[in-house]
Amino acid sequence: MLISSCAEKTVEIPAKTLPVLTLKKQAIPYWGEFPAQVYGIQDVPIRARVVGFLERIHFREGSAVAKGQLLYSIDPMPYQAKLNAANSELAQARVAGVKAKNDLDRIKPLADDNAVSKRDLDAAIASFDASRASIKAAEANVNLAQIEFGYAAIATPINGVIGKTLATTGEFVGSSPNPVILNTVSRIDSIKVEFFIPEQQYLQLARILIAESPEDHRPMVFTIILSDGSTLEEEGTFSFLDRAVESSTGSIRAQVLFPNKDNLVRPGQFVRLRVTQEREENVIAIPARAIADLQGQKFVYVVQGDSTIKRSIQVRDVLRDLVIVGEGLEEGERIVLEGIQTLKTGSRIKAEEVKFESVNDIRL
Numbered sequence: 001m002l003i004s005s006c007a008e009k010t011v012e013i014p015a016k017t018l019p020v021l022t023l024k025k026q027a028i029p030y031w032g033e034f035p036a037q038v039y040g041i042q043d044v045p046i047r048a049r050v051v052g053f054l055e056r057i058h059f060r061e062g063s064a065v066a067k068g069q070l071l072y073s074i075d076p077m078p079y080q081a082k083l084n085a086a087n088s089e090l091a092q093a094r095v096a097g098v099k100a101k102n103d104l105d106r107i108k109p110l111a112d113d114n115a116v117s118k119r120d121l122d123a124a125i126a127s128f129d130a131s132r133a134s135i136k137a138a139e140a141n142v143n144l145a146q147i148e149f150g151y152a153a154i155a156t157p158i159n160g161v162i163g164k165t166l167a168t169t170g171e172f173v174g175s176s177p178n179p180v181i182l183n184t185v186s187r188i189d190s191i192k193v194e195f196f197i198p199e200q201q202y203l204q205l206a207r208i209l210i211a212e213s214p215e216d217h218r219p220m221v222f223t224i225i226l227s228d229g230s231t232l233e234e235e236g237t238f239s240f241l242d243r244a245v246e247s248s249t250g251s252i253r254a255q256v257l258f259p260n261k262d263n264l265v266r267p268g269q270f271v272r273l274r275v276t277q278e279r280e281e282n283v284i285a286i287p288a289r290a291i292a293d294l295q296g297q298k299f300v301y302v303v304q305g306d307s308t309i310k311r312s313i314q315v316r317d318v319l320r321d322l323v324i325v326g327e328g329l330e331e332g333e334r335i336v337l338e339g340i341q342t343l344k345t346g347s348r349i350k351a352e353e354v355k356f357e358s359v360n361d362i363r364l
Helices: 077-112 117-151 199-209
Strands: 018-024 032-047 052-057 068-076 153-155 160-162 181-197 221-223 237-241 251-261 272-276 284-287 292-294 296-303 308-311 314-319 321-326 332-336 349-353
Touching: 032 160, 032 292, 068 181, 077 117, 117 153, 181 199, 199 237, 199 251, 221 251
Parallel strands: 018 349
Antiparallel strands: 018 332, 032 181, 032 272, 052 068, 068 153, 160 181, 181 251, 221 272, 237 251, 284 321, 292 296, 296 308, 296 332, 314 321
16 A cells, blocks of 8 residues: 655735834824804894885895994884974973963962962973973983984994895785894804814813913914814814803804905805914824724734734724823834734734825825
C-alpha cells in the first residue's frame, strides 16, 4: 500500500493599504454650533389703531421706507366728522363760559352791597366753575378726536424694509377678523440671531461670561453659516441670556447681534450659529469616521508595527465630524482612519500616513 501525502501550501493575504493618522495633543478652537433664527434689529408691526375702510396704500411691498413716511390711509371722514362735532361742543362750552363769567361779574358787586343774596352769589360762582370744567372736557374731546383723525394716516416709525401688506385697498381694517396688524417694518442693517443652548452647555457658557479675571475670559467668536454653506463675513457680539431655562426643552434662549452688510440676511431665516473659543489645551481629537460602535461601546483600531489592535475609548464630546477622546488613546499613537469595518485585532495593514482637516477648520 502506497501512502502519498500532499503538502498544504499557505497562501499569504497581502496587507491592505489604509490611511493612518498619528495622534497629537492640541488646543481645540471650537465651542459649539446651534440652529438659530434671524430677526431684524427692530421689527415693528404697523397697526391700524382705528377702524375703517382702507383707502390707499402708499408704498411698494418689499421696499425701503424712511421714518415718518406715509404707508396707509384709512377713510378719515368719520373721524373728521367726530372732530367737527367736538370743536362745536368746545365752542358751545366757551360761549357758556363767557355767559357764566359775565353773570358772576354782575352779581359779585351787588353781593358786596347786599343787593342780592349770598345764595345767588354762590350759584353764580358754581356756574362759572362748572363752565370752566366743561371747557376743559370739551378741549379733551377735541384732542381725542384729533388723535383719532391722525390715526387714519399711518406712517412708519423707523427706517427699514417693509414687507407684504396684510390688507388691500377697500378692506375694512382695525378690528377682528380683519387685520389689526397691517404690515411689519424691519430695520436690517443689523440683525439679531436667537438660539437655544442646552442646559449643560449653558453652564459652560455662563462660566466663561462671568470669568473673574481677563486671563480667564477667553474671547468668543460668533459666526453665521447660511443655508448654502457660506459664512457671513461679519462677526457677532453676544447680547444676552434669557431670564430662565425653559422647563419644556431644558434649554435657555440666547441672542447675538450681527452687522448685516448689504442687507443680505433677512428676518425669519434659519441659520447655523457657530461659537468659537479656545476650548482647552492638550486634548486628543480624532475623526468621527475612525470610530466603530458595538452595542454602545466605542472603539478604534490602533496600529502597532504592521498590525492592528482593537481598543475601547471614552468619548468626551462630539464636534460635528470630530470627536474629543477622554480616555483610551495617547499622543504619538497611530489609528486607522478608514476601512475599519474589515479589520480585527491582528489584521495586517500597510500604513499610509495622512492628515485630516475637519469642517470645523481644525487640522489633525
